Amino acid sequence: MVALVIGLALFFDFTNGFHDTANAMATPIATGAIKPKTAVTLAAILNLVGAFLSTEVAKTVSGGIIREGSDGVQITPDIIFAGLMGAILWNMITWLKGLPSSSSHALFGGLIGAAIAGIGFNSVNLETLLQKVILPAIFAPLIAGLVAYLCTRLAYALTSRHDPETGSKLTQKRGGFRTGQIFTSSLVALAHGTNDAQKTMGIITLVLISAGTQSPGSGPQFWVIAACALAIAVGTYAGGWRIIRTMGSGLTEVKPAQGFAAETSTASAILASSHLGFALSTTQVASGSVIGSGMGRKGTTVRWNMVGRIALGWLFTLPAAGVVGALTALLVKTGVVGVVIAAVAGTAAVLFMFAYSRKSAVGHHNAVEVEEAGQAVRFSKKKAFARARAKANQHKDVQR
Amino acid sequence: MKWLELLTVAGATLVSAVTVVVLYSLGVRLTAIAGDARQASPRSKRYFAYTCFGLCGMAVMFGLYLIIPYFSK
Numbered sequence: 001m002v003a004l005v006i007g008l009a010l011f012f013d014f015t016n017g018f019h020d021t022a023n024a025m026a027t028p029i030a031t032g033a034i035k036p037k038t039a040v041t042l043a044a045i046l047n048l049v050g051a052f053l054s055t056e057v058a059k060t061v062s063g064g065i066i067r068e069g070s071d072g073v074q075i076t077p078d079i080i081f082a083g084l085m086g087a088i089l090w091n092m093i094t095w096l097k098g099l100p101s102s103s104s105h106a107l108f109g110g111l112i113g114a115a116i117a118g119i120g121f122n123s124v125n126l127e128t129l130l131q132k133v134i135l136p137a138i139f140a141p142l143i144a145g146l147v148a149y150l151c152t153r154l155a156y157a158l159t160s161r162h163d164p165e166t167g168s169k170l171t172q173k174r175g176g177f178r179t180g181q182i183f184t185s186s187l188v189a190l191a192h193g194t195n196d197a198q199k200t201m202g203i204i205t206l207v208l209i210s211a212g213t214q215s216p217g218s219g220p221q222f223w224v225i226a227a228c229a230l231a232i233a234v235g236t237y238a239g240g241w242r243i244i245r246t247m248g249s250g251l252t253e254v255k256p257a258q259g260f261a262a263e264t265s266t267a268s269a270i271l272a273s274s275h276l277g278f279a280l281s282t283t284q285v286a287s288g289s290v291i292g293s294g295m296g297r298k299g300t301t302v303r304w305n306m307v308g309r310i311a312l313g314w315l316f317t318l319p320a321a322g323v324v325g326a327l328t329a330l331l332v333k334t335g336v337v338g339v340v341i342a343a344v345a346g347t348a349a350v351l352f353m354f355a356y357s358r359k360s361a362v363g364h365h366n367a368v369e370v371e372e373a374g375q376a377v378r379f380s381k382k383k384a385f386a387r388a389r390a391k392a393n394q395h396k397d398v399q400r
Numbered sequence: 401m402k403w404l405e406l407l408t409v410a411g412a413t414l415v416s417a418v419t420v421v422v423l424y425s426l427g428v429r430l431t432a433i434a435g436d437a438r439q440a441s442p443r444s445k446r447y448f449a450y451t452c453f454g455l456c457g458m459a460v461m462f463g464l465y466l467i468i469p470y471f472s473k
Contacts, residue, residue: 135406139406139410143409143410143413144413146414147413147414147417147418148417150414150418151417151418151421154418154421154422154425155421155424155425158422158425158426158428158429159425159428159429159432176424176427176428176431176432177424177428180424180428183460184420187460257425260421260424261417261421264417264420264421264424265413265417267417268412268413268416268417268420268463269409269413269417271416271463271464272408272409272412272413272416273409273413275466280409
């Protein structure tokens with residue numbers, strides 16, 4: 001059972017990385033700052049590094065949402081197995097729909113559902129749930145969106161160039177932001193690694209402790225850290241292209257300066273929150289930033305019906321993963337046969353979704369259409385610039 | 401409720417993001433000016449631009465330094 005749970009936890013880590021590549025790399029891919037393949041490779045490496053950098057979060061995972069320990073209930077590997085099942089299935093469904101949804105919420109939801117079904121309603125700490133999951137879910141996109149909005153306005157205000165004599169627009173030369181995007185998106189990927197790989201480490205450590213192979217209160221062992229870091233890196237490299245498409249071009253059109261502002265806000269929000277202890281979801285912060293930066297640039301429209309779909313997905317994340325977790329917990333309760341049925345059914349569901357996704361494959365080649373435009377611009381950059389300059393000069397001459 | 405923590409996070413996010421974006425934007429702006437052919441003093445502008453990028457990079461590094469527990473021990 002322990003081995004099964006560890007395997008499942010690592011697979012959850014894989015889906016987590018897979019799901020969240022978009023947070024870091026959707027905007028630079030959309031603006032053509034980095035080529036898709038390079039982007040996911042970079043993100044994977046940085047996730048790997050980030051996972052090794054800090055294991056603070058791992059020590060406080062599940063953070064008292066389920067009353068564990070001596071005075072509360074004992075979390076068994078069964079419950080964790082059920083919870084992970086719920087989280088993985090919900091991650092796969094949202095990926096199929098191309099919805100960026102929080103992997104941590106799916107995990108919490110699955111665990112909560114499993115605990116309620118397996119132990120009872122009093123096993124869940126409602127106040128902590130409100131404080132650690134529901135409130136951050138409301139404020140994460142708000143804070144990130146507002147900051148990204150301000151940053152986008154600032155970036156455009158500071159770089160808008162007008163001819164001092166005639167007041168006509170000069171070439172704006174904002175290409176520098178495209179280079180900047182490489183750094184900011186790397187920062188987001190790093191932040192993601194320091195945050196999200198920790199959750200799986202915490203889960204595996206929890207399993208090892210509950211199975212009695214590790215002393216309570218100790219941190220994650222080295223092989224656990226290494227395995228989790230690898231799993232999330234591989235997942236990131238596999239790339240959830242469907243979600244990248246949504247984040248990169250589904251919400252709003254992203255220009256380099258906007259992308260730069262959005263990524264800076266995302267990175268600061270995640271790093272600030274994980275450092276100061278008010279955990280915010282990476283996905284929700286990133287989506288909020290993209291929307292905020294979309295509102296910050298003049299002449300851009302935010303596709304609100306897409307925003308609505310994503311928000312709906314967020315609302316359902318916790319209960320849906322919870323229901324799957326609860327069902328699995330009930331199955332597992334019946335004994336070994338139940339565990340086998342649950343494992344087989346889960347694998348079948350995942351395989352089915354993979355097969356289904358093949359029907360309309362979204363890969364690095366067609367994730368974002370803007371990407372081709374970006375490359376085209378890169379190839380004929382000098383020519384385009386020369387043309388633009390010539391045009392501007394002509395314009396001036398005419399006005400004179 | 402942890403309203404204070406929430407406010408701290410919001411404030412820290414705002415300050416750090418605005419710092420980085422303003423510095424980088426200034427850098428981009430100054431590079432653009434320095435790239436103009438008919439400017440009086442392109443050389444100094446270019447140095448200013450590099451200074452801005454450098455400061456921006458340092459701000460990011462400082463943020464990372466604060467966050468990675470290995471350094472702050």
